[in-house]
Amino acid sequence: MQRSRGAVSGRKHLFSFCAVLSFILFLAPFANAAGKSFKVTLLTEGTKSDVPNQLAIRGLQEASSLYFIQTNVLNLREKFFFFPCETCRSPGRLNGLENNMSSASDLTIANGFFFADLIAEAFQNSPHRKYAIVDLPLGLFFPELPSNLWSSDFAVEQPSFLAGYLSAGSSVTKIVATYGGIDIPPVTAFMHGFEQGVAYWNATQNDDVVVLPEQFADSFPDAFGFDAGLAIGTDLIQQGADRIFPVAGFGPFGVLQAIHDQNVEGSVRMIGVDVDWALISPENKALILTSVLKNFDRAVLDAVQWGLDQNSGGKFYLGTLENGGTGLAPLNEEVQNFQGIMDSLTQSIIQGDIVPLP
Secondary structure: OHHHHHHHHHHHHHHHHHHHHHHHHHHHHHHHHHHOOOEEEEEEOOOOOOHHHHHHHHHHHHHHHHHOOEEEEEEHHHHHOOOOHHHHOOHHHHHHHHHHHHOOOOEEEEEOHHHHHHHHHHHHHOOOOEEEEEOEOHHHHOOOOOOOEEEEEEOOHHHHHHHHHHHHHHOOOOEEEEEEOOOOHHHHHHHHHHHHHHHHHHHHHOOOOEEOOOEEOOOOOOOOOHHHHHHHHHHHHHOOOOEEEEEOOOHHHHHHHHHHHOOOOOOOEEEEEEOOHHHHOHHHHHHEEEEEEEOHHHHHHHHHHHHHOOOOOOEEEEEOOOOOOEEEOOOOHHHHHHHHHHHHHHHHHHHOOOOOOO
16 A cells, blocks of 8 residues: 555656646746846837727736736827827837837837837837737738737637627617728728628528628718717618627717617617727617627737747737637627527637638
């Protein structure tokens, strides 16, 4: 019996040793960089209450707790008072921003496509530093991925498909709609995924839910603003749509106002875009069916992991349902009965049985 206990004890010690060794090997690519007090600067543009910024900062905080890195958040709206980034395009202004953000930083992460010019200039001028940009596949614009650049995109057609299926399945009028700010691929990928989700509901449930013809707000002075959302939202409601998916920046605020103005709070629901709109507009939570998410925190964490890996070249990150880069926000309590099918469809997309197209 003594020998048996000793053997079991030995196996336990061996298991513990293997577990510790595996953890050390996992951290090995990051050890040298972390040992040098690796510093990451996150560039944000907007207010501190913006959900995309909050998510990006959350990702940076998680990275800090995991890898003991130094972090800094630089809000360029507060520091340089510009919006959007067009006003920083002059060479002098660009160099000033670049020097400020890069001083003593091993990795600079820009949260959003507003920083495209800034990062494109910076990573080429400073090849000894690493740069990352969230929500813009900047690296794909070059013949080869630049060795000091991480860039990203999100497969938004995947969660948009789920939102389309959910909208069709829960619609009472059997009319749903989506509209975009501008007719460009980053916008239409949402819309096409949504439409394919509606079509899948119709095909599998022998139904005939109608998607109103696509509209774009580019005839308005501010295609991604409140006024366009209000006007188009009102028009879609008057055409009978009771599920509306606006892919237009701040346009959802206008759609929510249209729901109130048309006195259809009891029947019409909106699907949010990019972030959880139940958090952006909590007073309208009951009107929001769900939201199609870009999980900026997952992207920032991946960028930091890339930055710490001294052996890495350039990288393109695609946020998907599988890696948690995209997803759906919690469902409105009215459609909780769809949670099971949402989970099932998610797995079908991950496994490749369903392939939404952008």
